[in-house]
Amino acid sequence: MLLDLTIKTYDKAIAARDIKIEPFDVNKRYTKPHRHNKYLELVYFTKGSGYHHMDLNSYQIKPPVLFVVNKEEVHHWEITTVPKGYVIIIKESFLEKTLDKHINNQFFKISKFQKIDILQKDSTLNKLFKILTKEIKSPNTPIEVIEGMLKSLLAKILLYTDITKESNVNTEDKVSQFVDLLGQILKNNVSYYANQLNVSSQNLNQLCKKKQGKTASQIIAIYMVQEIKRLLIYTDKSVGEIAYELDFKDVSHFVKYFKRHTELTPMQFKNSLKQ
Structure with a gap:
């Protein structure tokens, strides 16, 4: 489905850091439909009311909610009403550069949701947002x-x-298990993962789709x-x-594979980092 080209596209990804966290801007209580072209955004409300409209869905804002x-x-x-909370912006480049593959798995799982309800008395989550805000704003905080x-x-x-909850108690959640396996062993082979999960390659493709x-x-x-990068x-x-x-059959196949997905050869990508 083609997106309406008249919808405004914002790009906050010009910020110096690959990840940014700020208090929710109270001046943005009413906004026009827009999309973000280079980043994922997590918005956590501790106060406020109203609606968040996302594609064809409309969600009532009932804090605490993410x-x-x-x-x-x-x-x-x-x-x-006047909102209170945090906005985390994660650029694509952060996910490409992070050496912690577990973070990629976490974002992959979270990205399937549009709204996540939080328990009323979770002081730990609030503290984590506050601490992360402080650490990101400090120029001396190591990326680790x-x-x-x-x-x-x-x-x-x-x-x-x-x-x-499903991945802990429901062994039938093959997609979650598949994503977890990808974080442990990376192979360019659907059959390998299908065998590990005791399903056919066709079935795994259908479940993921x-x-x-x-x-x-x-x-x-x-x-x-991401791993090649x-x-x-x-x-x-x-x-x-x-x-x-990474178990490619030859260098030529590897170069073609990378270019097919990035429009650059591996060396062109590496040289672009020096510019």
Whole structure:
């Protein structure tokens, strides 16, 4: 489905950091429909009332509540009382650069939700938002500390989603198990994961398509491209060494695969970082 090109696209991703957290702007109680083209946004309300309109859905704001706004998702606010809360902006580049694969898994799971209800008396979650805000605003905070705090916050949020409850008690949640496996062992092979989960490749693709809107092959590609980018950014390994490490049959296939998903060869991507 083509998006209405008249919908305004905002790009807060020009900020210096790859992740940003701010108090919710009380001046944005009423906004026009818009979308974000380079980042994912988490909006946590502790106070306020009104509605959040997301694509074809409208949600009543009943704090404490968290909204997840994915890239390209059209949304707007209609807030009737003074709101209080936090907004976290996560750029695509943050997910590409992070060395902690568990964070990618957490965001992948959270991104399937638009609204997550929070228990009334969760003081821990409020403290995590406050601490993360303080650490991100400090120019001397190492990225490892920020990633650690973010991972704790996301883990806490996931406790309120069905996806965590299902993965703990329902062994039939193959998609969650598939995503967890991707974070542990990365192979460009749907059959490998299907065998690990005791389902057919076709069935795994269908389950992923139904739950995530992407086939298993497409989900693997997201993880694979992110891993390739990490290795190109953070190591001195040659293109051939990376291709071998990730089990590509030859360098030519590896280069074509990366270019198909990024429109750049591995070396073009690596050289672009130096500009």
